[in-house]
Amino acid sequence: MNLKRLLITTILATSQIAMVLPASAEELIQGDNPGANSVSEQTIDQATSTDQSGMNEDNAGQVQTGGQTGDLEQTGNDDTDGTAVPAEGQDGTNEGNGDVPVTEPATTPVTPGSQTTTTGSGQLILMVNSNKMYQNGKEYLAGYPMEVKDGVSYISIRAIVERAGFELSFDNNTKETIIKRGSDELRFKLDTTYYKVNGVTQTMKGKSYSVKNNFMVPLTAITKALNISYQYDSVGKRVIVNLATLPEASFTIGNKEIIAGETQVQYITQSSSPIGLEIVNEEWTGRQDVFTEPGSYTVTYRVQDSSGQWSKPYSLTINVSKPHTPPVANFTTDKDTYKMGEVITYTDLSTDEVGIKDRIWENKKLAFFTPGPQTIRLKVVNQFGLFSTVEKTITITNDLLYTEDNFNKLFTPIGDKYAFDGTTVPSWEKVQYTYTSDPVTLIRSNSPETVYKKGLLYRETAIGATRFMVHHVNSTGQPMDMYVIATNNNTETAHLTQTYLGFGGPSPYATAAGKVSVQRYFESMQTGDKYKDIWIAPGESKVILNELSASTMKQGDVISLFADLYSDQTMQYNVVMVDKGQDPFNALPYLAALPEDVHNRGTYMESTRNIEVTNLVGDKPARLMIGDNSSDPFQIGADGVTQAYKMNAGNFGMLYKIKLYRVAPNTLVTFNPRGGRYMGVIMVNGSIVNLANNSASLKAPNENGVLFRTGESEQTVELLFTAAPGSNLPFSILFQQLPEKKF
The missing domain is CATH 2.60.40.10 (Immunoglobulins)
Structure with missing residues (x-):
């Protein structure tokens, strides 16, 4: 009898214990906060029972924690033994005699039926197989109990949303239930195993369902998507969800340098709450608006959100320099x-x-x-x-x-200018020369110089040696981009070689952009740094002369470009201006050709002119005229868009190679504009000379820019010149004897 009574008593006790157990064990994943109270990836051993109400005594007192976002699942279903599946990388066994270590609960255990619980700030306790929830010491009732189904723990969406403070809505068009936390959005559909996280479809461990008007989803679908950590307390039969999300704080210093006693420090703060809470407070340590002494200082910043949570401290070390002293002029x-x-x-x-x-x-x-x-x-x-x-x-x-005139001739530095009586220059003897031309095709895109709307600025076909001169002003009122597009309409791949290139702008000043483009064009001849090989397949189009399209033109900006190319196939070239960011290839078929203005555009052949002077020059005053359409005739060509007859007034884009074989000893060589202001450069015996130094322009006709002085014997002098866009022609190269030096 005693043995029978003892057996009955044991069965009754076991049944009472089973009433408080979860319907199924769960796989639990290592927490975010390892410590004495955390147990990583342990396995629950439960006694086999058709109603899953038994418990192995070896599991008594065990606490399971899960800090990573992942589904709590097990193998089998309600008819299986309910053994939990070990986490990835674990073998599901324990060393020793197979007992799972007993660990103290992470929080004070709560048994079903208790009306209060002790929780940390931001914790939500969900009782397994119960509709009871606990938060901040208060009990709440869910619309339906949290339950385990097919090895997956399910929670009522509305229950966790209400307690976590998330936003809940329903999309009638897509039939999706929506959870929002800050910038994060989760979308669930009924009777599906997938859901969307910020628009990306992801898979859940179980299928969503509805019971008694409660939409049930896997708990870890929510915790994973929102990076919410949790713990499973097997003693208290509860899941502890950590809803606390700390705000974030940082700051930068807006000053490049901080000077002791001088600099007002600019603190630029950044703070936010991942769940969209208002930042209500901030705290600084070590902050000073003006640091009075040089040295290194650590400044720390943190913020508090409306839930009372403080961010982690964010610190910067600020280096404070000693005060600067003025320079000493002497x-x-x-x-x-x-x-x-x-x-x-x-x-x-x-x-x-x-x-x-x-x-x-x-x-x-x-x-x-x-x-x-x-x-x-x-x-x-x-x-x-x-x-x-x-x-x-x-x-x-x-x-x-020395008189002032003689002094200037002798001592004005190369590239500087000096004033003189330019009215006498037309009476000087003209230098006699001969010239030949090289077969270089000039494509001059310079009209409309002032562009009022997007469109096709120029179109031409060319083969072999080709020179581009592009000069335009953006007056559309909008930021614009410019491109040169090369199209290969042949049946063979075209090889395009870029040899020299100079780009000026975008700049509000036409003369400055023009000067810079010529200077960089000559510099590329000296360095060869703009050399480039380009292959264009049959039927293919490519953007070339990329410097032109590298910078967006603001309203009023001027661009200027010189470039020399060589192609082994006939190429079609299109110069276009389009809206900022617009695809030029897509736009090209729809761009209208813009009408020209008073400026010049056209295609001109033989655009390198070789001038040779074999007679002695410099022994008496003489002038070599360039761009006068008399001794130096203008080019004749055609408009590539309209095919109209064109004359290249001023020969802009022409490259002049001037070789003076015999320049007398003690000769001063100068540049004298005759048509108006001039700002540019000229290459003399391989060296680039400014016209004039210090960004100054030369004025016609009474200013002279010094180019060269010969020594005590005859010299050969070579000049390389192309007219800078924005400046005026013609001009004269002047030759005259230097005054005698006095010692």
Whole structure:
């Protein structure tokens, strides 16, 4: 009897325990917060029972935790033994005698029937096989119990949404239930094994279903998608979901440099809540608006959201420099007293701890031509805007060494300009020369120079040596892009070789863009850095001269380009202007050819002119005229768009190779514009000379830009020139004898 009574008592106790167990064991994955209270990827051993109500005594007191987002699942179904599937990479066994280690619960156990629970901030406790939930010490009832079905734990969507503070809605068009948390969106459909996370379809471990008007989905479909960690407490028979999501905080410093006692520090903060909560508070440690002493300082920033959660601290080390000192301006002259027309040598002795950015001289002249005191000033500025000024007074005597005109001829630096009486130049003797031409096709896209709407600016076909001159202004009122498109309409692949290229702009100044394009064109001849091979298949189109399309043109911007190419097949070239970001290939078939304005466009043959001068020059005043349509005739061609007759006024785009075989000893060679202002460059014996230095232009007819001086014997001088867009022609190269030097 005693044995029978003991057996009955044991069965009754076992049945009572089974009432509080989950219907099925679950696979649990290692948590985000390992520690004494976390158990990683353990296996629950349950006694086999047709109603799954038994429990192996070896499992008593076990706590399962899952910190990663993954489905809690097991093998089999309600008719199986309910053994949990081990996590990937585990063999499902334990060392020793096979017992699962007993671990203390992560939180105070709660048994079904309790009315309160102790939870951490942001925790939601879901009772297994129960509709009871606990949050912040309060009990809530779900519309339907959390249950395990086919090895997967299911939760009522509405239950977790209400407790987590997510947004819930329904899309009548797609028949989807929508959960939103901040920028994250989950979409579920009834009776499906898939759902969408931010528009991407993903698979769930089980099929969604409805029971008693409650939409049930796998719990871990939500935790995985929203990166929510959880724990399974086998003692308390509950799942503990961590809903706390910390806000995030960071900051940057807007100053490039921070100077002690000077710089107002610009703190640029960034803060947000992953779940869209309002940031209500911030806290700084070590922040100073102005650091009074140099050194390294650590500044820390954190924020608090409306739920009371603080972000992790974010720290930056700020390096504070000592105050900068102004530069020291200083210069000397080689003497204190000079004759009129005597060269003054200046030596700049200015210093600064980091380097001088600007030097501004006042009254600094190579010589003076009136007697009396002359005060010269120098202002030097460093990169921080600090400056200092120094001045020195010298004395000019009544003695005359050189007249101003003779002095300028002898001592004006190469590339600088000087004033003279240019009205006498037409009376000078003309230099006689002969010329030949090279077969180079010039494609001049320069009209409409001012473009008021997008369209086709120029179209032409060419083979062999080809030169592009492109010069346009954007007056559409919108940002625009420009392209040159090469199309191969042949049956064979075309080989296109880019040899030289110079691009200027986008710039608001036409003369500046024009000068830069010619300067860079000549520089590419010196360096060869613009050489490029391009292969274009039959029927293919490619954008070429990529510098042109690399920068968007703002309203009023000017671009200018020179380039030399060679093609072994006849190519079609299209110069187009389209809206910023518009695909030029898609736009090309629909672009209308824009009408020309007063400027010139056209295609011209034989566009390299070789000028040779064999007679002696420089022994007496003489001039070599370029671009006058008399001794240097203009090119004749046709408009590639309209086929109309064209004359290249000024021969813009023509490359002049001028060789003077015999230039007399002591000859001054200068550039004198005759048609208006000129700003450009010219290559003299391989060196690029500005017209003029310091970004100055030359004015016709009374300014001269110094190009070259010969020495004590005859010399050969070679000039390479092409007219800079935006400037005026014609011009003269002047040759005259230098005055005798006095020692």
